Amino acid sequence: MATRKADHRPTRGRPPKLSRDVICDAALSMLAEQSAASLSLRDLGEFLGVDPTAVYRHFADKDDLLREVGDRALAPAIRGLVPTDDPGEDLARLCLALRRTLLRNPVALNLTSIGPTRHRNELRITEVMLDAFLRAGLSEDDAVIGYHVLIEYTLGSALLDAPLAAQGSARTQTYRQWRSDYAALAPADYPASVRVAKRLYPPSDQVFQVGLRTLIDGLTT
Amino acid sequence: MATRKADHRPTRGRPPKLSRDVICDAALSMLAEQSAASLSLRDLGEFLGVDPTAVYRHFADKDDLLREVGDRALAPAIRGLVPTDDPGEDLARLCLALRRTLLRNPVALNLTSIGPTRHRNELRITEVMLDAFLRAGLSEDDAVIGYHVLIEYTLGSALLDAPLAAQGSARTQTYRQWRSDYAALAPADYPASVRVAKRLYPPSDQVFQVGLRTLIDGLTT
């Protein structure tokens, strides 16, 4: 059991200033205000009042740190989630919460470029989704496929929306610009695009709901 | 029309060594061997036999360059694509080709973090997809939603697979490791995960096909 529990066992020297917990908390609070890419270990060190390289006593490298920070950012996605007797509804609620969480704090999207972390929150999300598919009556093989499909879709949606979500209220203006770009294309070359240009970029939540319902309905029946 | 055609009009001085075309070709051939993140303007300059900062005469910044390079990398996704009288089949073929292209050269995945580029290949892909949904009988609003959903899913799938595709044959070993990680979890806390651990990570092409068919069927009927 417990592969690595002794992270800070009682030592005799002066108490350590830092720990994985303290460092992650600091990184998370910094990431609430700036983008994930712009977080440097030097800034983090300054924020903690510590030499920039002190972090290396607790994490192997920046990726290691971002993996753990990303998993922490996932916490709100499963907080307070209680299974009902409608597995399809459970899946929808989890995916909606996951997407909302990812858009609020895109650090967790970095996880996609690294692969599974097998940290706590990620594991719990996997468990809840697999359980729901199994309760819906799917075979083990189909439950696994359904799980991968829903994760791919939910992360893909959050990923494409993230840069816009960061724009806040300027978002509407950006959409207006993009629509007029499409409307200005040569109709001979891009007939369908020009035709629907005015309707491109509907509210992204609505798009996600349609895709999500389509997948859940199609996968669980 | 042609907003900016005069990229290299006949000049009187010595012929320019560089052009957007030449630079993009160089970047693409370098990216065939290394990852997108590891491409530096200094390496690119050396490859071109030119000062590292010469690129700034032709592109505003690195993002500008990567946008155009990314769009070029998309070319194989629509090359030789001819619409049939089965729009659903056209959509499936395009998404499969797009995913294959993205996995072969993940530069284009960078586009997701920037937003639409409105470069040539991206525009063509959008046009083909919107056209197919309209031919399938969807309303303009529904066609737009279908387009967004399929793009989100296809990019999400490619994004999650990309790091593994880069591993090549080591991939099988990685999957084996991950499966045994899940199998080793506490069954009391992760019953579903432990139960299906041996079946996690089926061939990712198969997962994608299931999700893709589910979406296309559900969206076009």
Add this chain to the structure above:
DNA sequence: ACCTGAACACCGTTCAAGT
């Protein structure tokens, strides 16, 4: 045991100067 500080090997980008 944990943190510091100098150092290494890099980045993207700007701008005055050359031709």
Add this chain to the structure above:
DNA sequence: ACCTGAACACCGTTCAAGT
């Protein structure tokens, strides 16, 4: 008109030294 080269303001990471 286009390219060069020095310079600026950064990076992540290593490692010997301190306490």
